[in-house]
Structure formats: structure tokens, C-alpha cells
Amino acid sequence: MNGTEGPYAIEMVGIRKVFPGIIANDGIDLRVRNNEIHAILGENGAGKSTLMSVLFGLYAPDAGIIRIHGKEASIHDPNDASSCGIGMVHQHFKLVRPYTVAENIILGLEPRNGFGEVDYRGAERRVAELSERYGLSVDPKAKVESISVGMQQRAEILKILYRNADILIFDEPTAVLTPQEIDELMTILKRLRSEGKTIVLITHKLREIKEVAERCTVLRRGRLIGTVEVADTDASALAEMMVGREVDFQITKEKSQPGDILLSVRGISVRGSRGNIAVRNLSFDLRAGEILGFAGVDGNGQSELVAALTGLRPIETGSIELCGKDITRSSIKERADTGMGHVPEDRHRHGLVLDFRLDENLALRTYDRKPFLRNLFFLDFAAIASHARQLIEDYDIRASQGPATKARSMSGGNQQKAIIAREIDLSPKLLVIAQPTRGLDVGAIENIHRRIIAERDKGRAILLISFELDEVMALCDRIAAISKGEIVGIVEAGEADEKMIGQMMAGHHSLSKKETP
Amino acid sequence: MTGTSRLPTEGPAMPRTFLDAFINSNGALSILVVLLGFACGTLIIMAVGRNPAGLYLALLQTLTGFNATTGVWNARYVGEWLTAAMPLILCGMSMGFAARTGLFNIGAEGQYIVGLTAAQFVALYAPPFFGAEWVVCLLAAAAAGAFWGGLVGWLRARFSVSEVVATIMLNYIAFFLSRYLTRLIPDANTYRTPNFPGAAIIPRWFIDDLTNHSRLSAGIFVVLACVILYWLVLERTKLGFELRATGLNRTAAGYAGIGVNRCFTTSMGIAGAFAGLAGAIVALGSFSYGRVIGGYDNYGFNGIAVALVGNSTAGGTLLSGLLFGMLSSAQPLMQSRQIPKEIAWIISGLVVVLVSLRAGIRLVIAWRAKVAAARSLAEREAAGA
Ligand SMILES: Nc1ncnc2c1ncn2[C@@H]1O[C@H](COP(=O)(O)OP(=O)(O)OP(=O)(O)O)[C@@H](O)[C@H]1O
Ligand SMILES: [Mg+2]
Numbered sequence: 001m002n003g004t005e006g007p008y009a010i011e012m013v014g015i016r017k018v019f020p021g022i023i024a025n026d027g028i029d030l031r032v033r034n035n036e037i038h039a040i041l042g043e044n045g046a047g048k049s050t051l052m053s054v055l056f057g058l059y060a061p062d063a064g065i066i067r068i069h070g071k072e073a074s075i076h077d078p079n080d081a082s083s084c085g086i087g088m089v090h091q092h093f094k095l096v097r098p099y100t101v102a103e104n105i106i107l108g109l110e111p112r113n114g115f116g117e118v119d120y121r122g123a124e125r126r127v128a129e130l131s132e133r134y135g136l137s138v139d140p141k142a143k144v145e146s147i148s149v150g151m152q153q154r155a156e157i158l159k160i161l162y163r164n165a166d167i168l169i170f171d172e173p174t175a176v177l178t179p180q181e182i183d184e185l186m187t188i189l190k191r192l193r194s195e196g197k198t199i200v201l202i203t204h205k206l207r208e209i210k211e212v213a214e215r216c217t218v219l220r221r222g223r224l225i226g227t228v229e230v231a232d233t234d235a236s237a238l239a240e241m242m243v244g245r246e247v248d249f250q251i252t253k254e255k256s257q258p259g260d261i262l263l264s265v266r267g268i269s270v271r272g273s274r275g276n277i278a279v280r281n282l283s284f285d286l287r288a289g290e291i292l293g294f295a296g297v298d299g300n301g302q303s304e305l306v307a308a309l310t311g312l313r314p315i316e317t318g319s320i321e322l323c324g325k326d327i328t329r330s331s332i333k334e335r336a337d338t339g340m341g342h343v344p345e346d347r348h349r350h351g352l353v354l355d356f357r358l359d360e361n362l363a364l365r366t367y368d369r370k371p372f373l374r375n376l377f378f379l380d381f382a383a384i385a386s387h388a389r390q391l392i393e394d395y396d397i398r399a400s401q402g403p404a405t406k407a408r409s410m411s412g413g414n415q416q417k418a419i420i421a422r423e424i425d426l427s428p429k430l431l432v433i434a435q436p437t438r439g440l441d442v443g444a445i446e447n448i449h450r451r452i453i454a455e456r457d458k459g460r461a462i463l464l465i466s467f468e469l470d471e472v473m474a475l476c477d478r479i480a481a482i483s484k485g486e487i488v489g490i491v492e493a494g495e496a497d498e499k500m501i502g503q504m505m506a507g508h509h510s511l512s513k514k515e516t517p
Numbered sequence: 518m519t520g521t522s523r524l525p526t527e528g529p530a531m532p533r534t535f536l537d538a539f540i541n542s543n544g545a546l547s548i549l550v551v552l553l554g555f556a557c558g559t560l561i562i563m564a565v566g567r568n569p570a571g572l573y574l575a576l577l578q579t580l581t582g583f584n585a586t587t588g589v590w591n592a593r594y595v596g597e598w599l600t601a602a603m604p605l606i607l608c609g610m611s612m613g614f615a616a617r618t619g620l621f622n623i624g625a626e627g628q629y630i631v632g633l634t635a636a637q638f639v640a641l642y643a644p645p646f647f648g649a650e651w652v653v654c655l656l657a658a659a660a661a662g663a664f665w666g667g668l669v670g671w672l673r674a675r676f677s678v679s680e681v682v683a684t685i686m687l688n689y690i691a692f693f694l695s696r697y698l699t700r701l702i703p704d705a706n707t708y709r710t711p712n713f714p715g716a717a718i719i720p721r722w723f724i725d726d727l728t729n730h731s732r733l734s735a736g737i738f739v740v741l742a743c744v745i746l747y748w749l750v751l752e753r754t755k756l757g758f759e760l761r762a763t764g765l766n767r768t769a770a771g772y773a774g775i776g777v778n779r780c781f782t783t784s785m786g787i788a789g790a791f792a793g794l795a796g797a798i799v800a801l802g803s804f805s806y807g808r809v810i811g812g813y814d815n816y817g818f819n820g821i822a823v824a825l826v827g828n829s830t831a832g833g834t835l836l837s838g839l840l841f842g843m844l845s846s847a848q849p850l851m852q853s854r855q856i857p858k859e860i861a862w863i864i865s866g867l868v869v870v871l872v873s874l875r876a877g878i879r880l881v882i883a884w885r886a887k888v889a890a891a892r893s894l895a896e897r898e899a900a901g902a
Contacts (some may be wrong), residue, residue, distance in 0.1 A: 075885075076888055077884070089836055236678065242769075310772075312772065331774075332771065332772060332774050333774035333775075333776070336774045342772075344772065349766075349769065350768055350769055350770050350772040351769065352766070352769060353762050353765045353766040353769050353770065354765070354766065355765045356765060360758070360762075364762065364769070364773040365774065367755060367758050367771055368755055377754045377755060377756070378753055378754055378755070379753065379754060379755055380754075381760055467834075467893075
């Protein structure tokens with residue numbers, strides 16, 4: 001391999017990484033040019049995070065070499081990666097919550113003044129300088145626990161820049177962001193490039209790739225499919241390369257046939273985690289056979305609304321009726337028994353028991369029922385496993401050891417698929433779904449959307465919360481715009497356009513014909 | 518992409534997966550830790566100028582009854598070993614069962630005392646029961662322990678009282694209550710009650726002959742049944758599923774509709790029953806009269822270490838209870854071989870400390886493996902080039 005030094009910032013050649021039951025990376029080559037934004041695309045479980053973990057020294061590869069700026073590098077741990085100028089923004093941030101942004105950034109590299117004390121002033125100044133230079137608006141004195149997700153992410157970026165990284169790895173940075181924050185991040189990425197940084201970006205959103213990336217490397221089932229110039233290709237070609245078949249971006253659905261009112265919410269108010277009133281006197285009805293979407297900017301009460309409906313949070317005033325039964329004060333279990341299913345927003349906290357096997361996770365809602373409960377006491381683990389095999393097949397959950405896979409070892413997207421599979425499989429009368437397609441690849445999104453519509457056509461009621469306006473517009477029959485904890489208006493999906501919903505989300509009543517509850 | 522072709526297609530998968538399995542297996546790590554503990558003990562014996570062979574001969578005699586110095590075989594030592602192990606295994610399961618539900622049960626000692634006291638009272642006062650009054654005594658002890666443990670679980674569930682604080686307080690209460698109540702028994706003096714009726718003492722059946730009149734009783738079968746029950750409940754039943762889910766992720770369990778609070782109470786109740794049984798087995802297996810306890814027997818506290826080394830699994834707790842039982846019943850034999858008996862406690866202490874460092878040890882092993890793998894990769898690279 002002599003003479004290939006060229007203009008590459010990163011060269012990974014023949015990378016192989018084996019996990020029990022699966023070859024996560026099978027001889028993958030990745031070449032990232034100096035000062036480019038290089039996207040990595042691939043289905044859930046294709047091996048993207050694994051490849052980047054190898055580059056960052058979190059996993060030792062079973063074969064392959066890494067060259068950084070043409071020089072062979074031996075990266076055994078993140079400290080080695082850091083001294084090679086590589087930094088990584090993880091999907092789950094690694095910040096100390098009660099500390100300020102500046103304290104987090106200097107952690108482990110504290111500058112000292114002449115007396116050997118930590119020089120916080122100097123640190124704050126340096127952080128402010130960096131944030132100015134790269135257009136990252138971050139307040140160095142703010143406590144991490146009090147700032148938005150977007151700002152936490154920018155703090156992570158600053159942390160890397162503070163350590164003089166010139167190669168930045170982002171693993172699905174936009175999965176946790178709102179559309180506004182995504183726009184800001186795209187601007188930041190371009191700014192970083194213009195300041196001479198090299199960036200590797202893992203994302204499932206083809207639009208983002210088209211917007212910022214020069215080249216894109218596509219992986220499928222642990223193998224390299226190829227690297228393409230983004231300018232020469234389009235979204236559907238990329239999707240086809242990644243999935244191996246054509247992907248249907250257009251959601252086709254019949255007009256809804258709303259039936260009886262299943263869920264009736266009357267004047268509920270809910271407190272947020274800081275004690276403020278997050279949902280204010282909210283009322284709406286949801287009928288069988290329709291999908292009602294809530295569109296709104298993050299932090300306008302959507303999470304609290306879902307928590308109140310599903311029983312995770314008490315309500316202050318008002319009442320909730322499901323299938324003609326008052327469930328205002330019912331426990332989570334009683335709500336489930338009345339016919340409510342829920343895909344939670346926070347998959348690690350609420351959705352999964354990470355140290356349980358996949359099949360146990362898939363039975364988490366139904367273990368106490370017929371096929372799984374053999375008699376009064378004993379569970380039928382064979383039935384639990386075969387149920388899991390069915391869902392793995394139906395929802396294309398990629399789990400390296402089948403039903404026995406520990407949920408923790410599954411890729412992020414496949415964890416999400418498992419939760420959705422479990423809840424849709426229950427086929428509850430009312431399904432409350434928050435951010436269903438976070439972290440899913442386009443093929444999986446297509447599949448999940450189809451299944452949600454199939455549930456609707458079976459006569460189920462579906463309440464959807466998503467930051468993706470596209471998703472809300474495409475899936476829902478009616479759309480409620482929510483702002484400051486209040487419904488600004490509810491419109492039929494056919495009559496809505498993006499601009500109108502956007503204005504309603506900003507709180508402009510005039511555009512909507514208010515629905516009388 | 519010519520680079521790929523000359524790279525070896527098979528990575529060093531075998532040793533890597535073995536190492537991975539080792540690092541990820543708590544059982545393998547516990548064994549390593551125990552071996553390390555013995556290695557340190559051996560070094561200490563050498564440092565104080567004694568022959569470490571004495572330690573191992575004493576342990577051999579404890580485990581098999583065979584005295585290698587005299588060539589005499591006496592099964593009584595085996596019986597004594599198992600007698601010491603019985604309450605340790607049960608108290609270990611008390612700690613372990615609660616731990617699997619995410620609770621820290623410091624109260625096995627108190628639950629043990631309550632069980633012991635209940636067993637003594639029932640033994641002295643219960644009406645005849647087909648000549649097997651001891652069974653009733655065991656049941657009463659389990660019930661008393663379950664109540665004492667369940668109370669903590671209920672306080673935790675109902676009032677969010679920390680189970681650590683509650684169990685520590687209840688240990689004291691159990692201790693003084695037991696002393697007070699036992700001394701109320703007519704003809705009881707400051708340290709003992711009258712003798713138990715014969716049918717209340719746990720029978721020895723064939724065990725007596727088999728182990729050459731050791732103190733080992735039929736309680737050993739109760740212990741084995743409990744080990745099986747522990748496994749069965751946790752791994753095979755609906756209740757066990759709920760308890761394990763609660764232990765691993767409380768919020769997700771609650772969200773899935775599992776009654777987390779009920780799990781706390783149930784789990785602590787079952788944990789208490791195990792410790793209560795331990796109290797009865799000691800009271801009615803090793804003594805012929807009721808004791809006015811003058812201090813803690815410490816089985817409950819040692820159970821914490823037993824569960825820790827045994828990873829709170831059924832099999833692990835059984836093995837680690839046997840290990841700790843061996844170390845304690847080997848002490849007289851060690852002394853007769855000029856080995857200070859404190860060595861046994863040093864070894865147990867080291868094992869506990871090292872097990873607590875498990876996470877750290879794991880990190881070191883993983884790190885070394887990673888360096889080794891990277892180095893072998895680099896070497897193969899150099900060889901191939
Ligand atoms: N620590 C681990 N132990 C065992 N298997 C693992 C581990 N990490 C990843 N895997 C497996 O390797 C495969 C690739 O996982 P990886 O996380 O790299 O996927 P990904 O491309 O990032 O997917 P996603 O888009 O869902 O995040 C998956 O099948 C996963 O189950
Ligand atoms: Mg990933």
C-alpha cells in the first residue's frame with residue numbers, strides 16, 4: 001500500500017469486527033478526504049456505529065488498518081484517538097449535568113493559574129472564543145441540566161474542539177434534535193468545514209446528506225456497498241443503494257373512516273417537571289379509525305400530554321375517558337387493560353429493560369397472559385421466544401443472536417423497532433406514539449408507517465406526536481397544532497399545508513377554524 | 518481497495534471470544550477472584566514464616582474429612598462444614614433475592630434473629646403435630662422472617678423509606694426484642710431456656726451415621742430445596758420475571774404495567790423468609806435448648822458477602838456459601854497445623870474486596886486484551902507487507 005498517502009484524513013482499510021453471532025464489519029474500507037463532510041449511510045444494524053467505535057478506539061478490530069493523515073495509527077482507546085486529533089459526539093451525551101458548560105469542557109484538562117488553582121476565568125474565556133469562532137452559541141456559565149438538547153450537543157462539540165480535534169465524528173446527531181435545531185447544526189457543520197475540519201456524519205436522513213455532505217459511503221449488513229459523490233446522485237438512488245430495493249417515500253392511504261369516539265379528553269392541565277403548567281386546559285376527541293397528530297415545537301407540552309394520557313404523570317384538572325371508561329386516575333396497568341398502547345419517547349428509560357433478552361423485552365406487556373403464562377405461576381419461555389421470532393421476522397429486527405440477544409447489544413434503530421413491534425403487536429384500541437421513527441432507516445420507516453396505517457384501517461385510534469412535520473402531515477388524518485400547552489387549532493390533513501401548520505405552531509389562531517370539543 | 522485481499526480473512530476470533538466471554542461472565546470472574554484471594558493468603562502465610570501446605574491440608578480435611586498427615590478419614594468434618602454453610606447459603610439468598618429486585622437487604626441478620634426466636638417459641642409451646650413439630654417451627658420461622666422483611670419492603674413501597682436504614686433499625690429491634698421475649702419464658706435464665714421437646718429438634722436420620730455424629734441435620738435438605746426454589750421463582754415464574762424487570766430497570770418495569778411497589782414488598786418478604794429459615798435451622802439443628810442471644814451470630818451480615826461473591830444467582834450463592842462455610846469451619850484445623858486462624862478471615866475479606874473491584878478488574882482485562890489484539894494485528898500487518 002505504498003504511495004497511497006494522498007489527500008486522505010482517514011483511511012480505514014479492511015476493517016473487520018466480529019461480535020457473537022454477527023460480523024458487524026466485514027472488510028470495510030473507508031476513505032475520508034481532508035476537509036470534507038463525509039456521510040455514512042446504512043440500514044439499522046449495518047455496522048455504522050461499530051465502524052466509528054473502531055476508529056475512536058472503543059472496539060479493537062479483528063483485522064484491518066487505520067491511517068490518519070497517511071500515517072498508520074494504532075488507536076487502542078479514546079485517548080489515543082484524541083491524540084490523533086479525532087473527536088466523537090456520541091448519541092447519548094456524556095456531560096456532567098450539575099456542572100456548567102465550561103466546567104464540562106475543561107474536565108480532565110483543567111488549565112491552572114500561577115498558584116496551581118483551576119483557572120475558571122481563563123477556561124470560560126477560551127470556551128467563549130471557540131464558540132464565537134465556530135458559530136456555536138453556547139453560554140459557558142450555564143449549567144448543563146438547564147440547557148436544551150441542542151445546546152448540550154454544541155457543548156459536546158466544543159469539548160472536542162477544546163481538545164484540538166481536527167476530525168469530528170457525529171453518530172446520528174440529528175436523531176434527538178428538533179427541526180429548528182437540525183437547521184442550526186447543519187450551519188455549524190458547514191462552518192466547521194470552512195474552518196478546516198474534517199467531518200464524518202452518520203445519519204439516516206437523506207436530506208441532510210444532500211445538504212451538507214460531499215461524499216457518502218454506504219454500508220449494508222456489515223459490508224461496503226460503495227462510496228459515491230453526493231452531487232452525482234439523488235435521495236432515491238441513495239436509498240436504493242442502502243436497502244437494496246426501491247424505497248417508496250410516498251405514503252399511500254385510503255381516506256379515514258372515523259367511527260365512535262374512543263378517547264375523549266376534557267380540559268386537562270398537567271404540570272411539567274419544573275412544576276410549571278405545561279399543558280393548559282386541553283380538550284380533544286379521537287375516534288376509532290383515525291390518526292390524530294400533534295404538531296408543535298419541542299417543549300410546548302407534547303411530552304407532558306403523552307405522559308398524562310399514559311399515566312406516567314398525574315393531571316391537575318380535567319378528565320380523560322377511554323372506551324367510555326373514566327381513566328383519569330387509573331394506573332398504567334389499568335389503562336393498558338382498557339386498551340391503551342404506548343411507544344414512549346425515551347426508549348432507554350421507559351421502553352426497554354436493556355439487560356433483558358430481546359424476547360423478554362418483547363413480552364414485557366403480555367407476559368401475564370395466555371400463551372406466555374402457562375398456569376398460575378410459570379411462564380412458557382418457549383412461547384415467549386417463538387413470539388419474538390415472529391416479531392423479528394415481521395418487523396425486520398436485526399438481532400445477532402435472535403430472541404436471546406441482550407437488548408443492550410442491539411443497534412439503536414433495532415431497539416426502536418423492537419419497541420414499536422411490541423406495541424403495535426398488542427393492537428390496542430388506542431395507540432399513543434411518540435417520535436416513532438427516531439433513528440430508523442428509510443426502509444424501516446416505510447414499514448412502520450405502513451403498519452400504523454394498517455392499524456388505523458383495523459379501526460384503532462392513533463395519537464401521534466412527532467417533531468417531523470413531514471411525518472405528521474403524511475400519516476395523520478387530523479392535525480392539532482400545539483403551542484404553549486394549548487391547542488391552537490385542529491385541521492383536516494387534506495386542508496393543511498406546511499406553512500399554515502407552521503404558523504399555527506407559532507401560536508397564530510386566526511388561520512384555523514377552531515374545533516368545538 | 519487492494520488492501521483487503523492480503524489481510525487475513527479470519528481474525529483471532531477464538532481467543533478474543535474466549536476473553537470476551539470471560540470478561541462478560543460474572544461467574545468466571547468470581548472464580549478468578551477467589552483464586553486470587555487464596556494466592557494472597559498463601560503469600561501472607563509464607564511471609565509470617567509458616568508452611569502454606571498446612572492451609573491446604575486443613576481445607577482438604579474440611580472438604581473430604583481426610584487427614585493427610587495421619588491418614589485417618591473422619592466424615593464428621595464434612596458434616597461440620599455443611600453445618601456452617603447452611604445458614605450462610607440461606608442468608609446469602611436473602612441478600613441476593615432482594616438484590617435481584619434492586620434492593621439492598623442489610624437486614625438478613627434481623628430476619629435471622631426473628632426466625633430463630635419464632636422457631637424457639639413454637640418449639641417450646643406448640644401443640645403436638647404428628648411428631649414432626651420441627652416442620653411447624655420451620656414454617657413459623659419462615660413466616661416471621663417474611664414479615665420482618667416484608668415490613669421493610671412495604672415501608673419502602675408505601676413511604677419511600679430507604680430499605681438500608683429500615684433494615685439496620687430493624688436489626689437492633691429484632692435483637693433486643695428477641696432477648697426480652699425469650700427471657701420471659703418460665704425457667705429461662707440469662708442465656709438459655711429449658712430444653713426443647715425432642716420432636717421439635719430437626720431430625721438427623723441417616724445423616725448422623727453418615728457424618729459420624731456431626732451437628733449436620735436434615736436442614737440441609739431444606740437448604741437445597743430453597744436453592745432450587747430460588748432459581749425456579751426467579752428464572753421461571755411470572756413473579757420472577759416481574760422482580761427481575763424491576764431490579765434491572767424500575768421505570769421501564771413500571772411503565773410496562775408491573776406493580777413495582779408490590780414487587781418490593783414481595784421480594785423483601787421472600788428474602789426475609791430465607792433468613793428466617795436460617796435462624797430456625799441453627800436454633801433447632803445445632804442446639805437442644807433455646808438461646809437468649811448475647812450478640813449477633815453474624816450469619817446475616819456474612820450473607821451479604823456470600824451473595825456478592827455468588828452474583829446473587831442460585832448456583833453462585835450455593836457455591837459461595839459453601840466456600841465461606843469451608844473457611845470458617847477450617848479454622849480449628851488450620852490452628853492445629855500452626856496456621857493462624859485469622860488467615861481464613863483475611864482470605865474471605867480479600868475475596869469480598871476483590872469482588873467489589875470486579876468492574877475495575879474487568880476494565881484492566883479488557884484493556885490488556887485490546888492492546889494485545891492491536892499488537893498482533895500490527896505484527897501480522899508487518900509480516901504480510
Ligand atoms: N457490543 C455489542 N455486542 C454484540 N453485538 C453488537 C454490539 N454492538 C453492536 N452489535 C451488533 O453489531 C451490529 C451492528 O451494530 P451497529 O450499532 O454498528 O449498527 P448501526 O449501523 O449503527 O445501526 P443503527 O442505525 O440502528 O444505529 C448489530 O447487529 C448489533 O446487534
Ligand atoms: Mg448506530
